[in-house]
Amino acid sequence: MARIGVFVCHCGTNISATVDVKKVAEIAKGFPGVKFTTDYRYMCSEPGQDLIQKMVKEHNLTRIVVAACSPSLHEKTFRTCTQNAGLNPYFFEMANIREQCSWVHDDREEATLKAIDIVKLAAAKVGKNNPLQTTFIPVEKRVLIIGGGISGIQAAIDVAFNGFETVIVEREPSIGGRMAMFDKTFPTLDCAACILTPKMVEVNQSDLIKLYTYSEVEEVSGYVGNFKVKIRRKARLVDENKCNGCGTCWQRCPVRLPSEFDMNLGKRKAIYVPFPQAVPNVPVIDQEHCLYINKKKCGICKKVCPFEAIDYEQKDEVIEEKFGAIIVATGFTMFDHSIYGEYGYGKYKNVTTGLHFERMLNSSGPTGGKIVRPSDGKEAKKVVFIQCVGSRDEARGMPYCSRLCCMYTAKQALLLKEHNPEAEAYVFYIDIRAAGKNYEEFVERVQDEYGATYLRGRVSKIFQRNGRLMVRGCDTLSGTQIEIDADLVVLATALIARPDAIKLAQMLHIPYDQNRLFTEAHPKLAPVETVTTGVFLTGACQSPKDIPDTVATASAASVKACGLLSHEKLPIDPQIARVDVEICSGCLACQEVCPFGAIEKEEIVDRVTQQKRWVAKIAPSLCNGCGACNTACRPGAIDLDGFTEEQIFGQIESLTADKGDER
Amino acid sequence: MVEQLRQKAKELLKNKEVEVIIGYQKSNNNSFTTPCFIESEDGVDRLTWDEHCVYNLSLYLKEVKGKVGVVAKGCDVKSIVALMQENQIERDRVKIIGLECQMQVDEKGQVLEKCRTCQVHIPGMYDELVRSKTSASKIESKESDKEYSVLEELEAKSTSERWQFWQRQFEKCIRCYACRQVCPLCYCSECITEKSVPQWIFPSPSLKGNTTWNIVRAFHLAGRCIDCGECERVCPVNIPLRRLNKKMEKEIQTMFNYVPGLDSKKKPPLVDFRVDDPQEFIR
Ligand SMILES: Cc1cc2nc3c(=O)[nH]c(=O)nc-3n(C[C@H](O)[C@H](O)[C@H](O)COP(=O)(O)OP(=O)(O)OC[C@H]3O[C@@H](n4cnc5c(N)ncnc54)[C@H](O)[C@@H]3O)c2cc1C
Ligand code: SF4
Ligand code: SF4
Ligand code: SF4
Ligand code: SF4
Ligand code: SF4
Numbered sequence: 005m006a007r008i009g010v011f012v013c014h015c016g017t018n019i020s021a022t023v024d025v026k027k028v029a030e031i032a033k034g035f036p037g038v039k040f041t042t043d044y045r046y047m048c049s050e051p052g053q054d055l056i057q058k059m060v061k062e063h064n065l066t067r068i069v070v071a072a073c074s075p076s077l078h079e080k081t082f083r084t085c086t087q088n089a090g091l092n093p094y095f096f097e098m099a100n101i102r103e104q105c106s107w108v109h110d111d112r113e114e115a116t117l118k119a120i121d122i123v124k125l126a127a128a129k130v131g132k133n134n135p136l137q138t139t140f141i142p143v144e145k146r147v148l149i150i151g152g153g154i155s156g157i158q159a160a161i162d163v164a165f166n167g168f169e170t171v172i173v174e175r176e177p178s179i180g181g182r183m184a185m186f187d188k189t190f191p192t193l194d195c196a197a198c199i200l201t202p203k204m205v206e207v208n209q210s211d212l213i214k215l216y217t218y219s220e221v222e223e224v225s226g227y228v229g230n231f232k233v234k235i236r237r238k239a240r241l242v243d244e245n246k247c248n249g250c251g252t253c254w255q256r257c258p259v260r261l262p263s264e265f266d267m268n269l270g271k272r273k274a275i276y277v278p279f280p281q282a283v284p285n286v287p288v289i290d291q292e293h294c295l296y297i298n299k300k301k302c303g304i305c306k307k308v309c310p311f312e313a314i315d316y317e318q319k320d321e322v323i324e325e326k327f328g329a330i331i332v333a334t335g336f337t338m339f340d341h342s343i344y345g346e347y348g349y350g351k352y353k354n355v356t357t358g359l360h361f362e363r364m365l366n367s368s369g370p371t372g373g374k375i376v377r378p379s380d381g382k383e384a385k386k387v388v389f390i391q392c393v394g395s396r397d398e399a400r401g402m403p404y405c406s407r408l409c410c411m412y413t414a415k416q417a418l419l420l421k422e423h424n425p426e427a428e429a430y431v432f433y434i435d436i437r438a439a440g441k442n443y444e445e446f447v448e449r450v451q452d453e454y455g456a457t458y459l460r461g462r463v464s465k466i467f468q469r470n471g472r473l474m475v476r477g478c479d480t481l482s483g484t485q486i487e488i489d490a491d492l493v494v495l496a497t498a499l500i501a502r503p504d505a506i507k508l509a510q511m512l513h514i515p516y517d518q519n520r521l522f523t524e525a526h527p528k529l530a531p532v533e534t535v536t537t538g539v540f541l542t543g544a545c546q547s548p549k550d551i552p553d554t555v556a557t558a559s560a561a562s563v564k565a566c567g568l569l570s571h572e573k574l575p576i577d578p579q580i581a582r583v584d585v586e587i588c589s590g591c592l593a594c595q596e597v598c599p600f601g602a603i604e605k606e607e608i609v610d611r612v613t614q615q616k617r618w619v620a621k622i623a624p625s626l627c628n629g630c631g632a633c634n635t636a637c638r639p640g641a642i643d644l645d646g647f648t649e650e651q652i653f654g655q656i657e658s659l660t661a662d663k664g665d666e667r
Numbered sequence: 668m669v670e671q672l673r674q675k676a677k678e679l680l681k682n683k684e685v686e687v688i689i690g691y692q693k694s695n696n697n698s699f700t701t702p703c704f705i706e707s708e709d710g711v712d713r714l715t716w717d718e719h720c721v722y723n724l725s726l727y728l729k730e731v732k733g734k735v736g737v738v739a740k741g742c743d744v745k746s747i748v749a750l751m752q753e754n755q756i757e758r759d760r761v762k763i764i765g766l767e768c769q770m771q772v773d774e775k776g777q778v779l780e781k782c783r784t785c786q787v788h789i790p791g792m793y794d795e796l797v798r799s800k801t802s803a804s805k806i807e808s809k810e811s812d813k814e815y816s817v818l819e820e821l822e823a824k825s826t827s828e829r830w831q832f833w834q835r836q837f838e839k840c841i842r843c844y845a846c847r848q849v850c851p852l853c854y855c856s857e858c859i860t861e862k863s864v865p866q867w868i869f870p871s872p873s874l875k876g877n878t879t880w881n882i883v884r885a886f887h888l889a890g891r892c893i894d895c896g897e898c899e900r901v902c903p904v905n906i907p908l909r910r911l912n913k914k915m916e917k918e919i920q921t922m923f924n925y926v927p928g929l930d931s932k933k934k935p936p937l938v939d940f941r942v943d944d945p946q947e948f949i950r
Contacts (some may be wrong), residue, residue: 104849587862589855593938605754615732616756636938638887639855640862653865 006131009040009065010123011056013047022106024116028071031120035127035658039063047072060089067091067130071099071123092135094485094578094646099126121659128658129651136578136645141625142326145228145569146170147562150221150508153181154551155558156333157203157541162562163331164212164589166571170278171214172207173221173235179204179337182544185265185279187365187373189551190415191446197368204283218395222322224330224511225601227626228538229574231327239318241289241297242275246313249277249285249395251304253314259293263370267360267376270370275314276304296408297656299573320377327539329565332522333558334508336544339394339498347393347495348466353379354473355466355493358412365419365516375423376480377491384427384491387420388475389413390463394498396523402498402519404546410437410497414447416494417456430488432463432477440552459486466493499548512539515601522546522550532561540564579646580627581634583620586611587641590618594633602626603633668766668797673711675764676736676794680708681842682736685736685762691720699774702727707921714738716797723895725851736762740771741787745893746851748792752931753891755805755854755909765793773900777819781896781909784814791929808861817910833911839904840877842870846898847884852891859883867901881911889915891937893928 010032016019030043040063044052047070059065063273068091070082075098086096101119118316129579147163149156152174163170172179183189186196206212216237223234232245242253259274272278273340274294275287295302296316306314323636338357342350353375367373375384391409410433438444450456463477479486501520509516514534515523522541525533532540540561543554568574583594585608595603606621620641622633634642672690678686692703692713700719704727705711716738724737725746739747744765750756767789768784790796821829844860847853860868860880869876869881892912897910919925923936 463830587855587857589755589757591855591938593753596934596938596939599940632940638859639857640867641857642858649867650865 006037006041006067006068007063007065007327008035008037008127009056009059010038010042010069010071010086010127011037011047011059011064012041012043012101013052014043014045015072015106016045016642019102019106019119022109022112022115023101023119023121024112027116028101028123032069032127032369032629033061034635035124035282037067037131038127040065043500048078048081052645053081056082056085057089059089064087065091067133068096069099069123069126069130070096071101071119073102073105074098074100077164084417094136095130095133097126097130097133097551099123103237111593124658125655128654132648132651132654134369134645134648135552138575138578139624140573141227141229142573142576143569144231144326145573146325146327146362147329147331147565147569148173148221148231148233148325148327149331149333151181151335151545152176152179152215152217153209153333153543153554154183154203155335155545155554156181156331157200158312158555158558159331159333159542159562159565160207160213161203161210162559163566164210166562166566166569167212168566169212169214169328171216173219174210174215174217175220176278177218177240177276177288179207179215179217180276180279180281180283182359183551184281185359185366186362187367187369188415188419190411191440191442193415193418201281204281208554209330215284217284221508221511226566227576227600228328228536229328230625231330231538233327233330234322234324236322237323239291239320240286241291241294241314241316241318242287243313243315244284244286244292244316246311247286248311249287250310251277252308252310254287256304256308258302258304259295261290261293266363266370267357269360269363281667286313289316298582329540329568330512331540331542331558331561331565332508332514332534332545333510333542333561334502334505334545336499336548337502339500341393341495341497343400344393346465347390347461347493352466352473352493353377354384354467354491357495357497358409358416361416361494362412365416365423373423375427375492377418382491383424385424386428386429386488386490387417387492387494388463388488389417389429389492389494389496390475391431392498393495394500395496396434402500404498404519404548405437406496406498407437408499408548408550410447411440411443411550413494413496414438414450414456418450418454421454421456426546429454430475430490431456431458433458433460434462435460440550461486499544501545505545512536514539520585532564538565538568576625577629579644580624580629581631581642581644583606583622584641584643585619587639588611588619588637589639589641590620590639592618592620593636593638594620597632597636598627599630599632600626600628602628668799669714669716671797672716672738672764672766673714675797676705676711676714676738677708677762679736679762679795680705680711683736687731687733688714688738688764689723689724689731690714690764691716691722692737702814704731718769720766721771721773721900723849723851723897725750726897727759729854734760734762736764738764738766739790739793740766740768742768742781742785742791742893743894744790744792745787746895748894748928748931749852749935750854752934753852758931762795763790763793765790765796767797767799769799771895778904779896780817782893784816786814792931815913818914818917821910821914833881834874836879836906837877838874839906840872840881841904842872842877843882843903845901845903849897849901850888851895851897852888852893853884859887878910881906881908885911885915888912890919890923890937891923891927892916 012025012029025043029043032041068086083093087093099122105119147170149172152172160170167464219237222236226232253275254273257273260266260271260631263270263272265278277287291297363369364371377384395406420427436449459479461478461480465476475488505520513536524531542557542561602623605618631644676688688705692698693715694701723743725743770778868879894908925936
C-alpha cells in the first residue's frame with residue numbers, strides 16, 4: 005500500500021491569499037493512503053525541497069503530491085526532488101491549485117473546497133502510479149536550417165562555429181533573403197550588401213555548411229535527435245558542379261521577364277541569377293518561360309555555355325537526410341495593400357511599397373539607385389510615405405504593430421534626401437515607435453537634419469488629378485486637412501507570415517498563432533524554442549523583427565540546437581502509449597489518428613489460436629504521449645503510462661465515491 | 668437464380684479460387700435458412716437463395732482462414748467493405764458472390780424495415796454477380812428517400828422523453844451480448860465490456876450498466892455500422908437497436924458527409940486524422 009505525503013505550497017501569497025492552505029493540508033490527512041501532510045511558504049525553494057526529502061525518510065513515504073503551481077513550471081523540479089529522496093521520479097503528482105484555482109477564483113471558501121478536490125484527485129492518482137524508467141536515444145549531430153535569409157545564414161555560421169554540420173534549405177535560387185534587397189540599413193546606415201555578402205561567402209566556403217538552394221522541405225518525420233527530412237531539390241537545369249557563373253547564358257537568353265527580386269521594377273532573363281552577389285552564383289532556368297522547355301526552340305544557353313553546364317533533362321530530386329535539430333528561419337512577406345480602397349486598391353503604379361523603394365535606392369538595383377516614378381521612369385521629387393498600412397488594423401489587416409516600419413520609413417526618407425537633396429519627404433504616421441538602441445535619435449535626425457516632414461494622421465484618400473497622385477490626409481497636430489500632389493507614394497506595409505507558413509508548421513508539428521506566425525514555447529522564458537523539442541525559431545517567421553533582433557535570435561537558436569547536439573544521447577519521456585496485444589484487434593484506428601506517426605502494424609502469433617494476426621505497435625521514440633490513440637481504441641487495448649486508465653479511473657472514483665457507483 | 672449461384676460456387680471451388688464457400692442453406696422447417704460452409708463441388712447443391720436469406724454472412728469471414736468465397740447481399744457487402752477498411756480481411760483472400768436481393772422478409776413474411784429504404788439492392792462490390800428476374804430495385808425502392816423515416820417518431824420527442832424511452836428499453840437488456848456476437852463490426856477479440864482493470868462497464872444486468880453498455884456500443888459503431896439490422900433481429904428482448912445506430916449514422920452523415928461501407932479507400936470519420944482538416948480550436 006502506497007504511503008502518500010501531501011505538501012501544500014503557499015506560493016508566497018499567490019495561493020494562500022485565496023486558498024486556506026492549512027485547511028487543505030488538514031483535510032488531505034483523511035484521504036486514502038495519505039500518511040503525512042504539511043504546508044510551506046515556497047515548496048520549490050531549497051528548504052521546501054529539503055522538507056520533502058526529510059519527510060520521506062521520517063514517515064517512510066513512497067508517493068509524493070505537491071499542491072502548488074502548474075506542472076509546466078515545476079513538475080521537473082519535484083520529480084528530481086522525488087528522485088533525490090530515493091523514489092522513482094514518477095511516484096510524484098502535482099496538484100495545480102494556483103493557475104487552476106487560486107488565480108481564477110475570489111471566494112476563499114469555495115476556492116479552498118476546490119483545492120481540496122484537486123489534491124484529492126492527485127492523491128488518488130499517485131497511489132496508482134507505476135514506476136517508469138527513462139530511456140535514451142542517440143543524437144544525429146547535424147542541424148537543418150529552413151530558410152537562408154539573414155537569420156538562417158547567421159544560424160548556420162554559429163552552428164558551424166561550434167563544430168557541427170549544418171544544411172541550409174533555401175527555396176529561392178540564392179540565399180540572402182530580404183536583406184539582400186536593401187541598399188542601407190538603419191540605424192547605422194551601413195550598406196546591406198557590405199555586411200551581408202561576407203556572411204554569404206562564409207556560408208558558401210565553410211566545409212561544415214551545405215547549401216541546398218532552389219530546394220524545399222517536403223516531409224519531416226522522426227523526433228528530436230533523429231529527424232528524417234525529405235528535401236526536394238528543384239531542377240535548376242544547370243549543373244551546379246560545372247557552372248562557374250560566367251554569365252554568358254543569361255546575357256544571351258532572348259526572353260525578358262519582370263524580376264521578382266527587383267519587385268518587378270526591373271527585368272531578368274529566363275535563365276538568371278536573382279542578383280549579382282547571389283550565392284551560389286549559379287543561374288536557374290525558369291521552366292515556365294524558357295523557349296526550349298516550352299517550344300523546343302532556342303536552346304541558346306546550352307550552345308553558348310563554355311562549360312556545358314546546361315542540362316535541359318535535369319529532373320527534381322528528392323533526397324532524405326537525418327538531423328538532430330531543426331532551425332526554422334523562413335522569414336516574412338509583405339501585406340497586400342490592394343484591399344485598401346483609400347490607397348487605390350493597388351491600381352496606381354506610383355503607389356508602391358517599402359520593398360519597391362529599397363530596390364530603387366539600391367545602386368545595383370533596377371534604377372541604378374535613382375528614385376523614379378514607376379509610371380514613366382521620371383525622377384520622383386515629392387515622396388509621401390504612409391506608415392502602418394495593414395498593421396494595427398484589426399478589422400482589415402493585422403492587429404499587431406510590425407515594429408520596423410517606423411524605422412525603415414525614416415531610413416528611406418533620409419536616403420531619399422541623400423540621393424536628391426531637392427526631394428521632399430512627407431511621412432504620415434499614427435505614432436512613432438522607435439524603441440531600439442539609437443533608434444529615437446535616428447528618427448529625430450531624419451526630421452531635424454534632413455528636413456523630412458512628419459505628419460501625425462491618417463491618409464483618407466489617394467486619387468488622381470491631372471495625371472498626378474493626390475494624397476489627402478489630415479494632420480491631427482495642427483488640425484488641418486492636407487493635400488499633397490505626390491510623384492510617388494511609399495506604403496509601409498505590414499510584415500506578415502508567409503502564405504505557406506501553416507503547411508510548414510503542420511509538417512514540423514509546431515503551433516502558430518491567429519496571425520499564422522510560429523509560436524514560441526514560452527513568450528518570455530523560451531523565446532526561440534517551440535513545443536516540439538528540437539525545433540527552434542529565429543527571425544521574422546516568429547514575429548516582425550529587424551536585423552539586430554533577427555541575428556540575436558539566430559545565435560540564440562543555434563546555441564539551443566548545439567546544446568542538444570553536444571549530448572551523445574537524449575532521454576525520452578517514458579510517459580507514452582503502450583499496446584496490450586492480447587486485446588488489440590488490429591483495426592489500426594490508432595495508427596490513423598496518431599499525429600506523430602508513432603504507430604505501425606506488427607504481425608504476431610496469437611497466444612490462443614496460434615494463428616498469425618496483425619496488431620498495433622508503438623515506437624517509443626516517436627510517441628509523444630498525446631493519448632489520441634488511447635481514445636480511438638474501442639476495446640481499450642492502449643494505455644498511456646503516467647495517465648493509465650486505472651489512474652484516471654481512480655481519480656473519478658475518488659470524487660464520486662460518496663455519490664454512488666455510476667457504472 | 669439458385670442455379671446460377673450454385674454454378675458460380677462450383678466454378679470457384681473447381682478452379683481452386685477458394686477453399687470454402689460461405690452461403691445459405693434451407694433449414695429443417697424449410698421456411699428458414701441457416702448459414703452453411705461448403706468445401707467441395709458436390710456440396711454446392713445445398714446452397715439456396717430466397718427472401719429468407721437474412722443473415723449477414725460476412726460475420727464469418729474473419730474466422731475462416733485462407734481463400735474464401737462468400738454469398739453476400741448489398742447490405743452484407745457494405746460490411747465487407749468496412750472490414751477491409753479496418754484491416755480485418757484482405758480483399759484478395761475473399762471472393763464475393765454478390766446477389767441482387769429481392770427484399771428480405773422476417774419469419775412472419777413481412778418485408779424487413781431496412782429493406783424498405785435500402786439503396787443497394789445490387790451490391791456495390793463483387794467478384795461474381797447473380798442478377799434477379801424480379802429485382803427489388805425494380806419492384807420497389809419508392810421509399811429509398813425515406814432513409815431516416817424510422818427516426819421521425821423518436822426525433823419528435825423531447826430530450827427527456829427520449830431518455831425515458833431508452834431507459835425503458837435498456838432496462839430490459841439481459842446482457843446476453845447477442846447483438847455484439849452477430850455484429851460484423853463488433854469483431855474485437857476482447858470487448859471493452861470485458862475489461863476489468865479498470866472496469867468501465869458494470870457487467871451484470873442493471874439499468875446503469877445496461878445504459879453504459881448500449882451507449883458505448885452505439886458510439887463504437889458510429890460511422891461504422893452499415894445497417895444490416897442484425898443486432899435488432901437477434902435481441903431477445905426486442906430493443907430497437909437499429910434506431911439507435913441509424914441515428915448515429917444520420918448524425919455522421921450530416922456532420923461529415925460520410926456513409927459507411929461504400930468506399931473501401933475512405934476512413935470512417937471518427938478514426939481519421941488529417942492535417943489539412945482545419946480544426947481551428949486545436950492549434
Ligand atoms: C522594406 C523593409 C526594409 C527593412 N530595412 C531594414 C533595415 O534597414 N534594418 C534592419 O535591421 N531591418 C530592416 N528590415 C527588416 C529585415 O528585412 C528583416 O529583419 C530580415 O529580413 C529578417 O530576416 P529573416 O532571415 O528572418 O527573413 P527573410 O529575410 O524573409 O529570409 C527568409 C528566407 O527563407 C526563405 N524561405 C521562406 N520559406 C521557405 C521554405 N518553406 N523553405 C525554404 N526556404 C524558405 C526565403 O526565400 C528567404 O530567403 C526591413 C524590412 C523591410 C520590409
Ligand atoms: S533555352 Fe531557355 S533559358 Fe536558355 S537561352 Fe533559350 S530561353 Fe533562355
Ligand atoms: S485501435 Fe486498439 S484495437 Fe485497434 S489496432 Fe489500435 S490498439 Fe489495436
Ligand atoms: S499517445 Fe498514441 S497517438 Fe499520441 S503520439 Fe503516442 S502513439 Fe501516437
Ligand atoms: S442483444 Fe439485446 S439483450 Fe442482448 S446484450 Fe444486446 S441489447 Fe442487450
Ligand atoms: S462494443 Fe466496441 S469494444 Fe465491444 S466488440 Fe463492439 S466495437 Fe468492440
